[in-house]
Amino acid sequence: MNFQKICVLGLGYIGLPTASTFATNGVNVIGVDINPHVIETLRNGNIHIHEPGLRTVVEAAIKSGNLTVSSTPEEADAFLIAVPTPFYEDQYNEYEGRKYKLADMRAVISAAEAIVPCLRTGNLVVLESTSPPRTTIDLITPILERSGLEAGSDFFLCYSPERVLPGQILRELIENARVIGGVTPESAKAGHDLYAIFVKGDIIETDATTAEMVKLMENTTRDVNIAIANEFARLAEKFGVDVWEAIGLANLHPRINILNPGPGVGGHCISVDPWFFVEAAPELTPLIYYARQVNDGQPHFVVEKVKQALDDLKDKKIAALGLAYKPDVDDLRESPATEVVHLLHEAGAQIKVWEPFKPHAEMKGIDMASSLDQALANADLILLLVKHTEFVSLDPKEIASKTTARLAVDCVNAWNVEEWKNAGFNIIRFGVNKSQ
């Protein structure tokens, strides 16, 4: 199939790199977003998200004349949906006492509805948003068929999960293997043709529901594996063991690969996607459900750790380093670090937060520092929440000269205990039940 023009709905972390990469590969792309700020920013030649290399690709795409942005879709050969699929913050269902979260598919529904008037015979529609099993068949197909065209025969329809790693999106978009699930084999073939424009990794065709499940299985496996690492950290603390040492030794076994424990699991994917399985089949997913509970409970363990270090949290000054959900990104969505900060604030501590990737983050009631030095000055305790590269490489001697704090809690095993001790700090590490 030949694609002259495509329309990408949703210009966020996934849609914008995808739209720009198609554009720099010679395709005429209309990037659509309902957020006027996004459209305005891109029209002014700026970008609204941080992702290494993204600015260069977006600039090249716009300069080539192949990428234009709009608030509404228009006729095209293919439509890609890359809009958010979060869960509802305030709606739950329950199964045998297990209260679970529900997928909020409103953005996907309205994106599909917006495509209907533009849909023509022979078009291809691809859903990229991470979605509950059977979304393509049960939710998207009936919406698109309101056009009077039939999915799989009049137009092609696919689900293709995005599996890129934030921080490496532009490289992985091109190099990763891509799974294309069609509602018919012909649809999968059309999807294959589209992504072959720039994908250098394998492109594997399957059916739509398998492709949906593949994505959810990947993220659910990560979540469950992190949950077991977090339980190991709790057990290690109970038994006076250093969990990091124990994990390192266990991982010497050729068939064991225990992940890192930490303050929790966040982001738009791993902390969200397992709920899609639980909602779709609560009777079959107790393990997935309890893994979510374990990971969601981690911020409380961090607060306990800080409490032990300071005796009482009231009016204690804490310099919190990092808010992002993982190292070296500016994404705060579902970040456990933000929850830790809120919990400490509620417990009466005076928090100053330094997040180098988002220094002006809006955190209700929380004082954001304008520099690392400002966060550190007058602190009673330094709390390391995110393993940003610049935090790992901090020189403890230099830090000691900038702060009154001589206590540090390291939740991510970033700092060399001996070096920090030699600089005069008492280091408390997550997963180790002793001050070092």
Ligand SMILES: NC(=O)c1ccc[n+]([C@@H]2O[C@H](COP(=O)([O-])OP(=O)(O)OC[C@H]3O[C@@H](n4cnc5c(N)ncnc54)[C@H](O)[C@@H]3O)[C@@H](O)[C@H]2O)c1
């Ligand atoms: N961010 C990641 O690393 C990642 C990785 C794999 C998969 N995904 C999945 O990709 C999807 C998109 O994620 P994201 O991180 O790019 O989200 P995002 O929030 O960064 O961007 C989504 C964009 O879609 C826009 N939007 C919302 N409704 C719209 C509509 N009806 N029409 C047009 N635009 C609309 C929003 O304004 C926003 O700019 C999600 O399902 C997510 O789970 C994300």
